[in-house]
Amino acid sequence: MASVMLLASSIALAAPTRDIVIAQVAPQTGVQASSGKAYTAGLRLGFTAANANGGINGVPVRLVTVDDAYKPEETVRLAKELLVKESPVAFAATVGTANADALIKAGVLTESGVPLVGPSSGAGSVIGQPGIYSTKASYADEVNQLFSTLNSMGLSRVAVLYQDDGYGRDLLNSANALAPKYKIELVARSPYDRITGNVEKPINDLLKVDTQVIFLAAISAPAANFIKGYKQRGGTAMLIGPSPVDIAYLQKNLSKEQLRGYVASTVGPIETRTSLPIIRDYLKLKAANPSPDYGIRSLEGYVTARVIVAGLQRGKATPDGLQQGLKSIRALDLGGVSVDYSDLKRGGSNYVDFVTIDRSGSIVR
Template sequence: MPTLFRRFRLLASVLAVLVPLGAAAQGRELVVGQVAPFSGSQAVTGKAIHAGIKLYLDQANAQGGVKGARIRLATRDDAQKPEQTVALVRELIQQEAPVALIGTVGTTNVDALIADGVLQRAGLPLVGAVSGASSAIAGRNVFVTKASYHDEVNRLFKSLAGLGMTRVGLVFQDDALGRDVIVGADAAAPRNGISLIARAGYERNTIKVEQAVEAMIKANPQVVFLGATTAAAIEFVRQYRARGGDATLYGLSIIDTRQLLAQLGPAGARGFAFSVVLPLESQQTIEVNREYLRLREQSKDPDLSGRSIEGFIAAKALVHALRNAEGTPTGGAVLKSLQAMRKVDLGGYTLDFGQPGRPGSSYVDFAMLGDGGKVVH
């Protein structure tokens, strides 16, 4: 009888351990953090990227999450202020213990994280950094899921030269974003026979573009390239056209053309051309885009916009890394999983993080807003 009693106590002890472990496994979660602008002049971008991220993570959770764990997205609002980006990333890491960060917006903000070293100290990756700048792409633990700004500028100048449009004016945001665009333009112009006949900046996080408009009207280029963010680009187009400017306007890929069309109307937006580094809504042949559009149609999130596909793809890349991480996903395991990604097909959109100093994708195309706001490739 004593032996039987000891066996019973041993069995009870084992069950006492196993039952809580099972309950914990069922309720386990993986936290992903996003520090981005949800207020201020770039809130439209921060919210759009967040909506795309959430759209895919919700889908992943509906399909069982990752290795039995649910993914929770924790956010902080940095209002596009780089010092806040750093402080809030530190806070989020301390309070939430995320396995990865995702969707931080802005070259200056990403550069601030790189300079601070917080990502390296925490051993965490930042996936889908919303910047195509060389500094962000080269940053340790930073994974950019689209082509670089230099890729965009070089492809644009090559195309313009083929059309005989060689007199180009450059409008840029006066910060790290603009400086990177300038470096790319200065390198690409002589390579493609382009003359940069005028350049003008505007203050970061503002729509003070009056001087830039004046400079372009005076220079009268054939093409104005806008190395600008959405709000400032919209204001430039509005003022430039009102002043009678007739150059072809090309925008950097980060400009939300849905917002531009909504605010300027089909007539005001007509003829605006832009770089394409991610699938467009009209590209129904791309599997990842069909998936995105199907889920977006079912969603009631008002923040979903033309920029949201970027967040969606970043989230899809992160979930791929989570599922392929060794053992229970930790920051270090997810980082290694991302570094090992080679020619991963996310559904007609391929990512490869095997080349240091290069983004995960080099895809660049162009499109234009035509009659009635229709996108023309």
């Protein structure tokens, strides 16, 4: 921990003078590359807009992104390197519960005083921890809304495919806890390994189960492989995934017929909701700043950037100043998405919605 303590003192002596650095440690390669790149693209949009309006009191915001390939040990190592090389005022948009957990357990955030804003994880082990400022709903919020919706549809038999790590188990634990409230019977729970992502056994196991719905507490690549294999072998249950499953990845890697009927939880409005000011602003910025990396997670990155800018405008451009600014945020309306830090033990937002993939491969609400 001594090295991290030294980093904290060096940051205090190296307050930004030429620009304000936001550091992102997130996968740009590997199984979650599509999510990491989408978050990066969204963050860049938000900071580009802020800089076009004069930055923070005339000082531009600079995003520095490094690739951890979704490996928790790399997340920690690279975060420590960035603290020395770049003196960031914040980390933003990590991807993966295990990755955020690793930063927390290594003491990187508490020892340096540099907050993490907008981690992709909505897990209970992440939300509410010191230095964490979530910008979206928790996984428990997602499962609660899902089970409420299933109950209203008369669907009660649910199987769970889950990644065998903190992320997947957090979703599974939420399902276990909330099922009785909504008269949901969890008829099967089938894990897969986080490292290999192999879903062959869960496919075989869940094909044998009498279930109406399979909840995919998975990440993008294993979820795609499960959907493909399950449907090719005649599986007919409704398939529903939480927000970490990247719809853009599924659309690129599955046929329209394989993806038809898939239901996704979202923690922000979809792009077709142009009645919302945040969507209109977001689409205008996307058109002016083309990128192959945009995906459904990009709006989450954009929201995170907007929240960081709001925090910087309320406080000083230092890690502590940013945290003070963030803590003062109450019902910040970004134009259809609201963020509130009156209770840091909850997610910064409770927005949860669902979308479906239709026969043309398009997203419909």
